Amino acid sequence: MGILEVKGVNKRFGGLQALGHVNLSVTENTVHAIIGPNGAGKSTLLNCLVGKLIPDTGSVMFDGQSVLGRKPHEINQMGISRVFQTPEIFGDLTVLENMMIPCFAKRDGSFRMHAFEQFANEKELIDKAMHMLEDVNMADKRYMHSASMSRGDKRRLEMAMCLVQEPKLLLLDEPTAGMARADTNNTIDLLKEINDKRDITMCIIEHDMHVVFSLAERITVLAQGTPLVEDTPDNIKGNPKVQEAYLGESAH
């Protein structure tokens, strides 16, 4: 029984069957990749996991509880953090403030009226945020206006913001999309390091095979909204069905 169990999920947009009977099981402490050609339904599936979309039928169980019908912030409070395709951070805030927000969310829940409290009394949280920033090598940038940072730093900050919440499951939506090779390799290193340092369950949606094969322990291949095959990276590499799904049109 995995930490995340997706069973028989269907999602239709008008005449388009975006997801057709998707089953997926993510085991704790593994890096699970979901790959597939464009339009295979990867992002739709991810959006069903975080509460942005509600599947037409099927169930999504996380840690023994259903996530269906819950709002994104409630699902996050259950222990699912999400990294976006383009880094989503609080651009108007400093790096340290960006880190403080998930710290508060983790400690105080989804709302707390702390209008007359002071940061000076939040040393524990500040230390926690600072340690996380040290871990991703950004401590010296803590007072920087986060919108003015490079894209790579924004990605790093976003990951740190997710990690400081100590999520049970980290979802990554094409973390290297649109990146240069060097940046991609940096991101892979960062993810590897995160994975080595803490026992974390990650679910990566990715287009780039290089990223997938350097990180994943399990791979699910999605094609036209249905899972084609689920296996280890080595087996996936040699699987003819996968090659057909990816190269289908040109192979004819």
Added chain:
Amino acid sequence: MTDQTQNPSAAVTGEATRRQATRNRGLFGLNKKDTSLLIIVAILTMLAPFLLNPFPEGSSLAQFNAGYPDLMQRFVIFGIFAIGFNILFGLTGYLSFGHAAFLGVGSYAAIWMMKLLTLNVIPAIIMSIIFAGIFALAVGFISLRRSGIYFSILTLAFAQMSYALAYSVLTPITGGETGLQIKSTDSPLLSNLQPGEIGRANLFGLDMRSSYELEVGNWLFTFNAGYYIAAVVMLLAFYMSIRIFRSPFGMMLRAIKSNQQRLNYTGLNAKPYTLAAFVISGMYAGLAGGLMVAMDTQVGPERMFWTASGEVVLMAILGGVGTLIGPVLGAGMIKYMENIISKINDNVLHQWFAFMPDGIEDFMVFIIHPFIGKGWHLTLGIVFMLVVIFLPGGLVEGGQRIARLFRRDRKGGGVEPDAADQRKTPAE
């Protein structure tokens, strides 16, 4: 990539940050910069009767004096209104176009308290805050279902509905078009008025209208009880707004403005935060409304008209949205122009240009005529345009630019952090 063991500087940095945080702490739980800002504002408001009356009586410039009680009261009361509005608009970015409704509700609550219970202003002001808060909770709960322009339109709709209700349907409560005044027939429970005596607002017996006049040479300075009470309330309101701006709550509100999607996916529910900000700013508006009644015991529905809601938006933008002191400056600027420029007429202009040859004198008066008297709106419009185009950070940014001219060392830092930098202030 380093971890704790490889990089002992981590603990050191944390320690340094902490020490810096403690060192920067001033009075009342504010950091040094904020404390000095608060003290400067306090000194300025306390000395306002002097500062706003720089010209001797009877001189040709005496009409630019703003140091009379009525106008000074308006400065601080609209200052409170704008400070509250800025908590919502400056921090969360939600532009409410209906804040005058809360001002009006506060005013009506206050005058009924005075008519029925006591002429003391304290219960009236407390009631105005409570009623405005409840009303803001209802309006905010519905309006905050939408964001952006739809939110603005919803708040505008609510305010106009309130105005229409106050004007007609609710006449038994609001007095309709004529509004409410304290009359000789009113006898509040806790007062011992003679039959036929018109009650006056007071603070434990101190009449709001009582003034002490000080004559120094040709100068006349008026110290009005009502002004000083309103000024103290404004300082309290200002202090609370600094605390809110610098609190974790304030940071959450800025996060809402910055990226609501990220906030949701970080496990935080934006709705109660924005609603809390909305209610707080509604309570500020109610407080301003209650103070207006305390100073001048009458209310009319026009106080809730949409132009009044628009005015507070102008005040915030003119002064500097999201800055601490900006809204107060904006409120002062607009009220000054409304009261001073509108008093200048053609006769005054002829006096000013009397030294010129007749033809040129008439020409100058002709040119300036549209901008004075009833044309003060035109002047305000031009000033507003100039500020928005050349000083997007409002008057606060203007002040900072001037300060920078006089001070090479930018890092030395003025009292108010740069309008643009203010959003970047570190967490501690």
